[in-house]
Amino acid sequence: MKQVAAVGLFSGGLDSILACRMIQAQGINVFALKFVTPFFDDHLLGRREEYCAEILEKYGITAQVVDLTRGYVELLKNPKYGFGKNFNPCVDCKIFMLTRAREMMDEFGAAFLITGEVLGQRPMSQRRDTLRVIERESGCEDILFRPLCAKRLPETKPEREGLVDRARLLDFTGRGRRRQMELAAEFGIREYPGPAGGCILTDPNLGARIDRYYRDRVPSGDGVLRENDIRLLLLGRQFLLPGGYWFILGRNQQENERIQVLAKEEDWLLTMTERPGPTGLLRRPGGTPSLHQPVGDGLCRLAAGLVVRFGGKKEGKRSRAEVLARQAGKTKQMIVEPLEDSRFIDWRF
């Protein structure tokens, strides 16, 4: 008999782990798709193989990391079903992911799709009527089912065709996690992530920043959406300096390194030379920077003043320090005082 296969949407959270395991327990091969964008799990792009090996070892699930960035950046411009409490377009996001998963089914010889969704668990995207909309708009009607709450939903094709035993599916509903935890214990799964999601779009502060970028293209300045801009937008302390220059300061080593990776040839990178402190990235407005258009010394000194303001102290005090600014082989060195808070309070972005 031909081996049945299914594709699962895999967030990495407990519900998606359980959905995959339940279907595997019915003798079906499950291929779990871990979708990533700049707004969730972006870091996995740098460690795809390691991540998939971890998931296989911990949960016995074969996963694949899939980058959705390009289409997702466009989707955020005007999601058909709008946004949730913050800048999270959950309904369109699910439609987008399922559409992509459906398109990938042939690659895995999959007969159907599964998700770890639970009816009534989330107000925006897991209501009964919304689940139907998501199925319809993604072209997944009748081939998508949700093992954790399937008994509360109409039968689907894989159940009717006997590929899946409906009697072994579940009827979970609502936000509680007790039954999920019991099921995890039955599967011998002891380690799993907590319920808090890792989606930046649900963060009120960052959501507002991304919203502004999409609405007014602040701080990119020229109306063009750029993946690199979006990735920078999610980092550190942000300022709009006089003249519309964009300045980003890392808050820790990890952010400093990320800023260096995202810097383009035309950006200026600023660091203190003698004390630890943030890496600063200075970018011209408008997205059509010229390497030959100099950034004025005054502006560079303002940015350097911010680096020192947020940099390490000397003998417990903020004090002047040397800052090195680098751009495409050019360097400027300057001694600057920490910038007074009153100067930059209105520049925060």
Ligand code: SF4
């Ligand atoms: S929380 Fe984020 S990742 Fe999850 S459905 Fe909403 S927008 Fe998509």
